[in-house]
Amino acid sequence: MLLVLAATGALRGVLDLRTPLVVTILANLLNIALNLLLVHGFDLGIGGSAAGTAIAQWAAALCLVAVVLRRARAAGSSGRPDVAGVVAAARQGVPLLARTATLRAALLLGTAVAATFGDAPLAAHQIATSLVSFLAFALDAVAIAGQTLTGRTLGAGDAEGTRALTRRMIVWGLGTGVVAAVLLLVLAPFVGGWFTPDATVHDALVPALVVVALVQPISGVVFVLDGVLIGAGDGVYLAWAGLAVLVAYAPLALLAGSLGAGLAWLWAAYGVFQLARLVTLWLRQRGDAWLVLGA
Structure with missing residues (x-):
């Protein structure tokens, strides 16, 4: 899994998102076939399922690593580990880990609060969380896409191009969000039936x-803004902003639980959480501190 993630990130950095997509689809199809064969064909049970998954993941890892190494050789890289690069990547990864x-x-806090509402609301909350x-x-x-393209334009020293790209990505993000909202509103009365026949969960x-x-x-x-700032290497700000937003969200979620307000109010608190994230990210992208240009 770590090899898959690392190789996918390397290919994403050179604007190749097609190769990871194709390899992932093929690996999942292989996983399904192996699970059917090992679980039902050879009657290996859960061990067969695990083996099928492991084989499929290793196949994906080897394919992606081979592509990365081939491209590295074509670019004149020796292929030896670059200690300074590894350390720099780790240093960038720590704040992103904190942000995540x-x-x-x-x-997790939302699930803990939903558990206080009873079994049916908790089940409904888990369905909502899965859909979210x-x-x-x-x-x-x-x-x-914004993350990858931002890294390219900043690396090329193109501040104005990065600004234009950010504006375009914001429009795309808003548009896809509206489409998702409409689909969810249309499906809301029916989607619960895909998970459970329990009417109390649906309600x-x-x-x-x-x-x-x-x-x-x-x-x-x-x-979108999160991706743009990640592409700009602005992980430290994202970590601190994430912590501040969490501190603002926690009292609202706990208040919804203490009052027994129900799931709608708990998810309204999540809406405030996302709105607070929007404010912190919007203010950041309006400034220039994140626009660190390459040579």
Whole structure:
């Protein structure tokens, strides 16, 4: 998995997002075939499932690493580890790890609060969280493009091009967020049936999904700005901003739990969390501190 992530990141850095997509699709198809063969064909149970997954992941890792090494050789790289580069990457990774931890902590806190509402609301909350995560991956596709293109334009010393790119990505983020909101609003009365036949879970889920849908346009812009600043290497700011936003969100989530306000209000607190992220990211991109240009 780490080889897959590292190789995908390397290819993303040179604007090749097609190769990781193709390899990932093929690896998942291989995973499905191996699971069917080992679990049902050879009756190996959960061990067969694990083996199929491991084989498929190793196949993906070897394919992606081979592509990276071939491109490195073509660029004149020796292929030996660059200690200074590894240290620099680790140094960049620490604040991004902290920033990601604040996002995961917010989701964990939301689940802990939802658990106080009872079994059905907790189940509904988990469905809503799964849908939010799925939409986040979809919206994050624009952010990844912004991250990659921002690194290229800043590395080329093009500040104005980076500004223009950021404005364009914001429009794309807002547009995809609106599309996600409309789809979720349309599907809100029905999507619960895809997960469970329990009517009490459905009743708790629909109001929460309406709130989640209203947050999606904000989330679309948040993900884009997050990606732009990651591409600019602005991880330290993102870490501190994430911590500040988490501190602001936690009392609202805990208040919703203490009052027994229900899932809709808990997800409204999440909306405030995303709005606060939008404010911190918007103010940052309006300034110049993140525009560190290459030679």
